Amino acid sequence: MDFVEKRRWFFMFSITLxxxxxxxxxxxxxxxxxxxxxxxxxxxxxxxxxVEQPDVRxxxxxxxxxxxxxxxxxxxxxxxxxxxxxSNDITSSERKNLEDKLSSLGNLNAFDVSTVSPIxxxxxxxxxxxxxxxxxxxxxxxxxxxxxxxxxxxxMGTVAIIAAIHDVLLVLGFFSLAxxxxxxxINAMFITGxxxxxxxxxxxxxxxxxxxxxxxxxNPSRSLEIIVNTSISExxxxxxxxxxxxxxxxxxxLLMGGxxxxxxxxxxxxxxxxxxxxxxxxxxxxLVVWENKEWLRLFKSSKI
Numbered sequence: 001m002d003f004v005e006k007r008r009w010f011f012m013f014s015i016t017l018x019x020x021x022x023x024x025x026x027x028x029x030x031x032x033x034x035x036x037x038x039x040x041x042x043x044x045x046x047x048x049x050x051v052e053q054p055d056v057r058x059x060x061x062x063x064x065x066x067x068x069x070x071x072x073x074x075x076x077x078x079x080x081x082x083x084x085x086x087s088n089d090i091t092s093s094e095r096k097n098l099e100d101k102l103s104s105l106g107n108l109n110a111f112d113v114s115t116v117s118p119i120x121x122x123x124x125x126x127x128x129x130x131x132x133x134x135x136x137x138x139x140x141x142x143x144x145x146x147x148x149x150x151x152x153x154x155x156m157g158t159v160a161i162i163a164a165i166h167d168v169l170l171v172l173g174f175f176s177l178a179x180x181x182x183x184x185x186i187n188a189m190f191i192t193g194x195x196x197x198x199x200x201x202x203x204x205x206x207x208x209x210x211x212x213x214x215x216x217x218x219n220p221s222r223s224l225e226i227i228v229n230t231s232i233s234e235x236x237x238x239x240x241x242x243x244x245x246x247x248x249x250x251x252x253x254l255l256m257g258g259x260x261x262x263x264x265x266x267x268x269x270x271x272x273x274x275x276x277x278x279x280x281x282x283x284x285x286x287l288v289v290w291e292n293k294e295w296l297r298l299f300k301s302s303k304i
Contacts, residue, residue, distance in 0.1 A: 001233070002229055003229055003232045003233070003280075003281065003285075004225045004228055004229040004232075004285060004288055005229075007281075007285040007288065007289065010281040010282060010285060011282070011285070014166060014170075014277075014278075014282060017170055017173065018166070018169050018170065018173060020173060020177070021169060021170065021172060021173015021174065021176055021177065022169075022173065024173060024176040024177045024180070025172065025173065025176045029179075030176055031175060031176055031179050031185070031186045032179030032180075032183055032184065032185040032186065033185060033186055033187075034067065034069075034185040034186055034187030034188070034190075034263070035067055035068075035069065035081055035082060035083055035187070036069075036081070036187045036188045037122070037125075037186070037187070038083075039084055039115065040081055040082055040083050040084050040115075041081070041082055041083065041084050041085045041113055041114070041115060042079065042080070042081050042113070042114050042115075043079070043080040043081075043082070043098075043111070043112070043113050044073075044077065044078075044079055044080075044110060044111075044112045045077060045078050045080065045102060045108060045110060045111050045112075046073075046075060046076055046077040046078075046108065046109040046110040047076040047077070047105065047106040047107065047108060047109065048076070048106060048107040048108075048109055049076065049106045049107070050076055051076060051078075051105045051106050053070055053072055053078070055105055056070055056078055056080075056102065056105065057070055059101050059102055059104070059105065060080070060082070062101075063097075063098065063101055065082045065083070065098075067082065067083065067185065068080055068081065068082040069081045069082070069187075076106075076109075077110070084115065085098070085113060095113055099111050124188060124191055125191060128191045128194070128195060131195065132195070132198060135198070136161050136164075139157060139160060139161060139202055140154075140157035140158065140160075140161060141157070142157070143156050143157035143160055143206065143209070144156070144157045146206075147209060147213050149213065149216075149217060150212070150213050150216050152290075152291075155287060155290050155291075156209050156287065159205075159283050159286045159287055159290070160202050160205045160206065160209070160283060161202075162283070162286065163201055163202075163205050163275075163278040163279060163282055163283035163286075164197075164198045164201040164202055164205075164278075166274070166278050166282055167197055167198070167201045167271055167274040167275050167278055168194060168197065168198065168271075170270065170271075170274040171193075171194065171197060171267055171270050171271050171274065174266075174270045175190070175266070175267075178266070184262070184263065184266060185263060186263065187263050189261055189262075189263040189264035189267075190263045190264065190267055192264055192267075193263065193264045193265075193266075193267025193268050193271065194267060194271070196267075196268060196271070197267060197268065197271030197272070197274075197275060200271065200272060200275045201271070201274070201275035201278060201279065204239060204243075204275050204276060204278075204279035205278070205279040205283045205284075207235055207238070207239065207279070208231060208232065208235050208239070208279050208280060208283065208284050209283075209284070211231040211234055211235050212227055212228060212231040212284065212287075214231075215227045215230055215231050215234075224287065224288055224291045225288055228284050228285070228287060228288055231284065232280055232281070232284055235280070236280065239276055239279065239280055240276065243272055243273070243275075243276040246272055247269060247272055247273065250265050250268050250269045250272070251269065253265055254266070254269070
């Protein structure tokens with residue numbers, strides 16, 4: 001199959017999805033923000049006897065704290081982060097009501113409530129952005145050097161970064177839309193997932209580029225279109241099989257419940273699908289577009 005000939009369709013499909021995501025992001029609220037990015041209350045509790053974490057979550061969910069993040073601590077303790085309680089005063093009705101509900105699981109040795117700010121999460125986002133920027137420069141330099149036997153190796157590094165940005169935009173668009181319809185929120189786990197998606201996307205793209213390099217060295221007289229199409233065909237099975245098996249595991253974890261890592265799982269699910277798509281049908285095709293200088297006339301053809 002001539003994948004390169006259908007490149008306009010692949011680009012149009014991606015552009016359509018990205019535009020849909022951008023439109024959703026442009027309409028406030030852009031995302032459903034998790035409590036890590038807003039102010040909230042941190043609750044430290046300790047039971048005299050063993051209490052299971054699912055039981056604590058059930059109590060919180062039944063009382064309207066659906067977005068609460070629960071972490072098991074040493075002994076029989078738990079650290080809970082949730083929306084800001086109406087007051088941290090010991091006489092607060094909301095605080096007292098929550099304490100009473102949680103104490104139904106067992107006698108409490110401790111119940112401490114404090115107000116937390118989103119500063120730590122904001123610093124995490126900033127650091128993640130810096131990490132991605134530095135990694136992008138490193139990727140550009142590495143790919144340019146690793147593929148130096150291919151004409152214009154700088155293009156490969158640039159295209160790999162563009163493909164990663166493409167995948168991140170698709171994930172952001174999905175989360176914006178999902179936040180409106182299924183209350184999927186962005187939290188600290190989302191940042192972890194985005195960093196993973198960037199790494200996966202670049203890795204998958206390099207696999208295809210490596211095959212392009214091998215085919216170019218074997219047949220330097222062939223046109224880039226033929227080399228790219230052959231390379232896609234040769235790596236198609238490997239890429240789809242690897243991604244499919246990974247997606248099955250992630251889907252299984254979603255079905256099993258993974259409430260605390262739901263944001264991470266959805267990020268990986270959409271990111272891996274997008275990364276596989278971009279490495280096969282966006283990144284490599286962009287090399288052809290760049291070589292043929294089709295940027296301005298790509299969608300003007302009547303044979304789309």
